[in-house]
Amino acid sequence: MSVDTATVKKVASLARIAISDADAERLAPELNNILGWIEQLGEVDTANVEPTTAVIPNSLRLREDVVTESDQRAAVLANAPQGEHGFFTVPKVVE
Amino acid sequence: MSNITDLGVAQLRDGVRDGAFSATEVATAFNDAVAKAKPLNAFIVETPEHALAAAKAADDARAAGETPKPLAGVPIGMKDLFATKGVQTTAASHILEGFTPPYESTVSQRLWDAGAGMLGKLNLDQFAMGSSNETSYFGNVISPWRRNDGGNAPLAPGGSSGGSSSAVAARIAPGATGTDTGGSIRQPAAFVGISGIKPTYGRCSRWGVVAFASSLDQAGPMARDVRDCAIMLEHMAGFDPKDSTSLDLAVPKWEAGLSGDLKGKRIGIPKEYRVEGMPEEIEALWQQGIAWMKDAGAEIVEVSLPHTKYALPAYYIIAPAEASSNLARYDGVRYGQRALPEGANLQDMYAATRAAGFGDEVKRRILIGTYVLSAGFYDAYYTQAQKVRTLIAQDFENAWTVCDLLLTPTAPSAAFALGEKSADPLAMYLNDVFTVPSSLAGLPAMSVPGGLDKSGLPLGLQIIGKPLDEQGVLNASLAIEERAGFTARPEAWW
Amino acid sequence: MTESTYRIQGDTGEWEVVIGLEVHAQVTSNAKLFSGAATAFGAEPNSQVSLVDAAMPGMLPVPNKECIRQAVRTGMALGAVINKWSRFDRKNYFYADLPQGYQISQLYHPLVGEGTLEISLDEKDPEAFTKTIGIERIHVEQDAGKLMHDQHPTRSYVDLNRSGVALMEIVSRPDMRSPAEAGAYLSKLRSVLRYVGSCDGNMDQGSMRADVNVSVRKVGDELGTRTETKNVNSVRFVMQAIEFEARRQVEVLESGGRIVQETRLFDPDRGETRSMRSKEDAHDYRYFPDPDLLPLVLDDAFLDACQASLPELPDAKRRRYESDLGLSAYNAAVLTADADTARWFEALLAESARVQKKGEQEVARAAANWLISDLFGALNRLGKGIDESPVSPEQGAELLALVGDGTLSGSLGKQVFEIMLETGDAPGKIVEERGLKQTSDTGAIETVIAEVLAKNPNQLEQYRGGKEALFGFFVGQTMKAMGGKANPAVVNELLKKALAG
Numbered sequence A: 001m002s003v004d005t006a007t008v009k010k011v012a013s014l015a016r017i018a019i020s021d022a023d024a025e026r027l028a029p030e031l032n033n034i035l036g037w038i039e040q041l042g043e044v045d046t047a048n049v050e051p052t053t054a055v056i057p058n059s060l061r062l063r064e065d066v067v068t069e070s071d072q073r074a075a076v077l078a079n080a081p082q083g084e085h086g087f088f089t090v091p092k093v094v095e
Numbered sequence B: 001m002s003n004i005t006d007l008g009v010a011q012l013r014d015g016v017r018d019g020a021f022s023a024t025e026v027a028t029a030f031n032d033a034v035a036k037a038k039p040l041n042a043f044i045v046e047t048p049e050h051a052l053a054a055a056k057a058a059d060d061a062r063a064a065g066e067t068p069k070p071l072a073g074v075p076i077g078m079k080d081l082f083a084t085k086g087v088q089t090t091a092a093s094h095i096l097e098g099f100t101p102p103y104e105s106t107v108s109q110r111l112w113d114a115g116a117g118m119l120g121k122l123n124l125d126q127f128a129m130g131s132s133n134e135t136s137y138f139g140n141v142i143s144p145w146r147r148n149d150g151g152n153a154p155l156a157p158g159g160s161s162g163g164s165s166s167a168v169a170a171r172i173a174p175g176a177t178g179t180d181t182g183g184s185i186r187q188p189a190a191f192v193g194i195s196g197i198k199p200t201y202g203r204c205s206r207w208g209v210v211a212f213a214s215s216l217d218q219a220g221p222m223a224r225d226v227r228d229c230a231i232m233l234e235h236m237a238g239f240d241p242k243d244s245t246s247l248d249l250a251v252p253k254w255e256a257g258l259s260g261d262l263k264g265k266r267i268g269i270p271k272e273y274r275v276e277g278m279p280e281e282i283e284a285l286w287q288q289g290i291a292w293m294k295d296a297g298a299e300i301v302e303v304s305l306p307h308t309k310y311a312l313p314a315y316y317i318i319a320p321a322e323a324s325s326n327l328a329r330y331d332g333v334r335y336g337q338r339a340l341p342e343g344a345n346l347q348d349m350y351a352a353t354r355a356a357g358f359g360d361e362v363k364r365r366i367l368i369g370t371y372v373l374s375a376g377f378y379d380a381y382y383t384q385a386q387k388v389r390t391l392i393a394q395d396f397e398n399a400w401t402v403c404d405l406l407l408t409p410t411a412p413s414a415a416f417a418l419g420e421k422s423a424d425p426l427a428m429y430l431n432d433v434f435t436v437p438s439s440l441a442g443l444p445a446m447s448v449p450g451g452l453d454k455s456g457l458p459l460g461l462q463i464i465g466k467p468l469d470e471q472g473v474l475n476a477s478l479a480i481e482e483r484a485g486f487t488a489r490p491e492a493w494w
Numbered sequence C: 001m002t003e004s005t006y007r008i009q010g011d012t013g014e015w016e017v018v019i020g021l022e023v024h025a026q027v028t029s030n031a032k033l034f035s036g037a038a039t040a041f042g043a044e045p046n047s048q049v050s051l052v053d054a055a056m057p058g059m060l061p062v063p064n065k066e067c068i069r070q071a072v073r074t075g076m077a078l079g080a081v082i083n084k085w086s087r088f089d090r091k092n093y094f095y096a097d098l099p100q101g102y103q104i105s106q107l108y109h110p111l112v113g114e115g116t117l118e119i120s121l122d123e124k125d126p127e128a129f130t131k132t133i134g135i136e137r138i139h140v141e142q143d144a145g146k147l148m149h150d151q152h153p154t155r156s157y158v159d160l161n162r163s164g165v166a167l168m169e170i171v172s173r174p175d176m177r178s179p180a181e182a183g184a185y186l187s188k189l190r191s192v193l194r195y196v197g198s199c200d201g202n203m204d205q206g207s208m209r210a211d212v213n214v215s216v217r218k219v220g221d222e223l224g225t226r227t228e229t230k231n232v233n234s235v236r237f238v239m240q241a242i243e244f245e246a247r248r249q250v251e252v253l254e255s256g257g258r259i260v261q262e263t264r265l266f267d268p269d270r271g272e273t274r275s276m277r278s279k280e281d282a283h284d285y286r287y288f289p290d291p292d293l294l295p296l297v298l299d300d301a302f303l304d305a306c307q308a309s310l311p312e313l314p315d316a317k318r319r320r321y322e323s324d325l326g327l328s329a330y331n332a333a334v335l336t337a338d339a340d341t342a343r344w345f346e347a348l349l350a351e352s353a354r355v356q357k358k359g360e361q362e363v364a365r366a367a368a369n370w371l372i373s374d375l376f377g378a379l380n381r382l383g384k385g386i387d388e389s390p391v392s393p394e395q396g397a398e399l400l401a402l403v404g405d406g407t408l409s410g411s412l413g414k415q416v417f418e419i420m421l422e423t424g425d426a427p428g429k430i431v432e433e434r435g436l437k438q439t440s441d442t443g444a445i446e447t448v449i450a451e452v453l454a455k456n457p458n459q460l461e462q463y464r465g466g467k468e469a470l471f472g473f474f475v476g477q478t479m480k481a482m483g484g485k486a487n488p489a490v491v492n493e494l495l496k497k498a499l500a501g
């Protein structure tokens, strides 16, 4: 598997991280190096092995259907970089 | 009593309880030490008023004749990955700069409830991604240690809990919280000659801890000795209904259960941990550790963990994959920094915000994680890694049929100089080779100092235990501590 | 089973339409799927948002048992396989209504597997044209928040009140072949959900909405490329969207174009679908198991309790109304289509049988007829649903009893019902206070008939001369003179005698 700069840019775009052409050039060999090393995992025979689902044997606990959180709009909005009238705001989205 | 800041958690607790000194004296002494230690860059935010308030509460309670709380009079450092109500919490990233949580993490709340006070928020590798504390947006943490070669090369305190390790080793905090995803408590503890334990996955609540890799992240204490770690862990661990992966179990009385007598215990020595290129001094320390185990009454058995060499590559799929998703919430909408270039639409804003807000290592891991999860690669990478993880866990299960605990080195080297490995991410990742397998299996594991290398730098030994056997891990670590007689400490140069 | 004959007529021949629906149904619950915030509709913006819903750093999901229970019950009502081992996965994409940057959903191991839903295409005779639509799966997932684009010239507003509300996504097989089938499927599904009580089915409040997958093909061909029209929120719009989209696809194909697999939006004002640019690049969702959540394992006790709590479902109820109560197929279908109607009818029926001291099957027809024609007619006029009826089932039963025992004539019954609607009073009280009782007093009726005959000598002569059609005239005059209160049967009998002379 070889990652070229176009792939780096595509992945960066999926991850919503703006990168320059120079960044992509720099990252491509770096990521190739890491991915190449990771690929040794392919050597392991995992034919009859289940993927790990829980690190420590345990299953999901369920909560009762009770409203435990009251209105905390002020706390929720307190750190917002931008907002008004009780809303978070973002650049206008055209759907 | 020469110097209050030379005392550890247990001594401070006992001294305050017995009236040897007041909690306020303790808090003041450590606050002053923190203020003087700026060159270490161990703290991102200092909170002397928090430490003093907790101290005053302890002193008032004592004056009123109340039973002291279990950590009354003990000020600690809080890794800046734990959300602290009203105190900036950044995970050492720019993207969270200025974020003031309106909530307190479960682990930190438990410590405050036990009477502890906070000296400040400790620096770390950005989003806990790193092994040298060189990825913090707020600058490198410097180890208080220096090589005995007369040079002044600043050394890495290890990572990601580098602020924690540096502060405890420098005696500017008697104890600190850490978090460990692939070794982030144990490796920095080893690098600075202190102790640190990562408990069984699920012992400590992850609620309110900035997530790196959810299936691996565990909080734990870092302190000067095993007893101090036991005390702190008792007041960090415990069931939390707000964390679905939290274990619904009572917290054992680990401090009371401490014993360095290992009679009847079988200690496994995994042969696959004898890696190529490992310094002779590490091997020698390991042998020394084996001798100490025998001296403590344990039986030594050779064991095999055949999939060990695949642990690191599996980890470098699973952790970045989880991180790429966990860090998607940092988008500049609800908190933290926003970058909004002229004319940017929503998606441009995300990309610009994240480009400006995340450091290089964080971006690198997000990209790897995004890549391994992306269409067409999921099975080959992620599913395969999770299968290998099952095999690694099975290796440990098999080992437990012949032994109770495992003894290994903590890291493949002593602390390196800052900048020495930062150019090669892969070389940096290899630092975690001994700590990652037990993380993947969710097992409790601890690092204790064993001795010094030729350069006068600390080296650590690691004890790995069965699920939930923190007591066994602590006791074997105590047996090492009692025999190693490790008293070396860095000379204050800051 | 009926084969659809619905076809789009193109220039190159007939096209068949293939339709699958993904219905998002909001689970009825007090709190959200993974947080303790409230789910009530219409709250102030961002007032029902917990730190978890806002995806604050370090926040973790803990699932709500009731949401799981309702999804399991829904699956059982659709005869579906319930998976005792399921998992939550993360669906990763970036959007301002999705604070976590991922939606917690279920891709690889959904809670509910395959089931079926039987639809009928003729409401007058439900058994005549039926079709079984396959259900592929039901999974549980989080709803997103809401964006408002019209509040500010350059900004969109984000409201996270819906963020984290529990949804069931009910995915059908591509088994539908016409807008009518899709409409029937959606209506029937809504009916089942309301019976089960797992979703209130309020499409106008967004509690139920459908993603409509449409493709076209020449009859007998392979499946064509489909488009997905998102979040269509009424049965009528679903049918419109399918019709528009099928025609559009036929036009594209016939003019040599290709259908792009894409997400589209339905514009109800124009009755059109259009491409959604904003979600174009979101195709690689990088699903993986949510590491914050362990596998969901259900035990037999939980499943048994879910099964035991299921009510009688609409098809079973309809068949029982026909066979046990002797109702017509149409009436049975109308009364069982909606859970509230059936519940109202059954209360009316039980009360009618009680007050009339008769068996339910003896009073069922009258009750059904009155409910369907009189009550529904009135509610329609008032623009109210049956759950808002100003008349209670007990009052309805009392009215039916008064008509049944002859106290009120049919027309008096209608008169009393109108007064009930206005005043909310019980029928007995109205009859008492207004003296609306029907009379069968032969002496009184005979006196009035004598007066009527005396006043209308011409008509009497014509009648006796053979113009028997005038009988109705005399009945009318007699009833009028008695203020409508005379028992018509008695009037008829006495008039015949008197006219015969």
Ligand SMILES: [Mg+2]
Pocket: C022, C211
């Ligand atoms: Mg859909």
Ligand SMILES: [Zn+2]
Pocket: C024, C141, C169
């Ligand atoms: Zn969905």
